[in-house]
Structure formats: structure tokens, C-alpha cells
Amino acid sequence: MSADPALRDIVDRLVRGYDPERVYLFGSAARGEAGPDSDYDIMLVMPDDARPERMDARDAYSDHLWGLEVPVDVLIVSRAYFDAAAEQVAASLPAAVLREGALLYVA
Numbered sequence: 001m002s003a004d005p006a007l008r009d010i011v012d013r014l015v016r017g018y019d020p021e022r023v024y025l026f027g028s029a030a031r032g033e034a035g036p037d038s039d040y041d042i043m044l045v046m047p048d049d050a051r052p053e054r055m056d057a058r059d060a061y062s063d064h065l066w067g068l069e070v071p072v073d074v075l076i077v078s079r080a081y082f083d084a085a086a087e088q089v090a091a092s093l094p095a096a097v098l099r100e101g102a103l104l105y106v107a
Helices: 005-018 058-064 079-088 093-100
Strands: 022-026 040-046 072-078 102-106
Touching: 005 022, 005 040, 005 058, 005 072, 005 102, 022 093, 040 079, 040 093, 058 072, 072 079, 079 093
Parallel strands: 040 072
Antiparallel strands: 022 040, 022 102
16 A cells, blocks of 8 residues: 555545455556646456446545545446456556556455
């Protein structure tokens, strides 16, 4: 887990609210290239049998990330999609997350 208190707070809130299998940081923050206007790009990998409402990132902002002082983008994918895309399509976002991202949480 990151030493960044804002990132720890984001991950804690999302884990409590969504119960994901994995949480990744990706994008400029994960690559160490974040600037003053950068956001945190977060990918939640959910169980394949997750309820449909758990797959909707819109709720993350209103229900779990309300009041944060840092910008966050959340993407939610199923484990089957993440694993298949990462394995079969080198240019897919899941493949890039595995190459360049940081695993922040594993259930």
C-alpha cells in the first residue's frame, strides 16, 4: 500500500464500499509522472458474480468518495474481463495496468 495518505483513504473507502478482489493505481501517478493537475486513476477488479450495482462507478463518487480534496477516476471491471483482456490484448487497458500500474489491494 502507498504511503500517500490521500491514496490510502481512497483505497480504504473503495474497499469498504465495493469489496473488490483487487485495486490498482494506474496512469501518471503509478508511473511517478503526476503533476499538480493530475488525478488518481483507480481500477477495481470485481468478482465475476458481483451484483450489477457494484459494477457502476458512478456510485463510487456519490457514495464513497464524497468530500475528497483530490481528483479520482474509477474504473470497475470484472475479473474475467480483466484477466482475458490482459492476456489476449497487449494494447488493452488491463494489460497496461499490469505493466505500469501498482497493485494497492488484494482480497
